[in-house]
Amino acid sequence: MTFDSARLLTKATSRAKSDVANKLVGMFLHELSRKLSSEIGMRVSDASYTQAVVGTFGSNCAYCERNLEADRAAVEHLDGMNRFRVGLHIVGNVVMSCKRCNNQKRGDDSRVHLPLERSGWESYLAHDGSRCEPGCKTCLYWEGIWSERETRVRKMFLARERITAFRAQFSKAILCGERARNNHKASVEALYRDGQNFASNSIKKTVSAALIDILCNAGVRPKNVD
Template sequence: MSDTAWVEACLRRATSRAKSDVANKLVSMLLHEISRQIAAKTGMSVQSQEYGKIVTSTFGVDCPYCQRPLHSNRVAVEHLDGMNRIRLGLHVPGNVVIACSDCNREKRRDDQNANPTLADSGWEAFLRHGTKQCAPSCKTCEYWTRLHPDPVQRIRSLDRALGRLREFRNAFQSVEAEIRAIRLAMRSDVELLYRECQDYATQRIADLAADVVKRAK
């Protein structure tokens, strides 16, 4: 590929990404609104003192993934099932924890993978890297190997994290069935919203830009 072709490809990707950002923001707004309605219906909130106690009793003040102390790292609100159009995670009890910003950032690759091979969920797949065979170029395996150079220690640590997260999720089985049903029901609607938003943004921006340029003459 020539230098010019490479630059042109980068510019096309940047334009396409801008449309996707708008569509993804609307999907996020929809997921947050559904989360609010579930909280109102069930009376369960991630902001409650009771939920905070459950999170703390399970993970202490350590990252649920790498298990490093959160006090020594930057932290992020983490959704085990990512709040995107692929995972359709919700901001509801059982799906929200506090993680270190490193793990939060690294896990996004699995959250955005529409065809996972290591596990069905993004959070489980994230903790399977470094314990199962991936491509030599796998960035997530590199991350876990960097944190745990010894393979035995690495497998033990990731298995322990998986066990604690499964235990945590099991505490919310009473609402999990309803959430699964909601996720199944809204998948096609979310995809339609995403595509319609992209189409609208493309056409509206083109029309508005043409109008602005015309009026500026």
């Protein structure tokens, strides 16, 4: 099959607006996290927190246990920091994972409704091959790590238990995260929509102003000027 350049070129043109809106959502979630961390009195960067992460997970991926030194590592948000999951950069929600799990989990994190569980990370750890339609990419990913079914189910269950126990140490922060997710998702959605509208409207206005000047300078008569 030949590479579909046309499809990628078409997609690139429509992506810019949502990038701006996603960036706004990210900025909001980071700012809220900063304030909450200060109120809670513990930050992700505090030695006591980083030691807790290392104490629980060592230098392994929080999900698949692969050694982080042997793989590229990512700062991982259990509840993803996007408009669907409304995750925060606060203690109890930040761990380390391998780049491959970090990428793979986006499949669940970017869905409006989670397929298997109530949170993104729990859903990600539920793709053990028994609950999805055949051919589920995330199930196949886990099968690639532990091909033997019994081992896979047990390992994924243990990862989930380990993360649950880890989070229990930060109950105040976890409560804050749940409240944000359950009660403030609509305002995050509104911010996303406002961001998209702002991008469309101000770009349209600025383009109109620039267009005539640029065309006239080039000696081209404008055909479609609003």
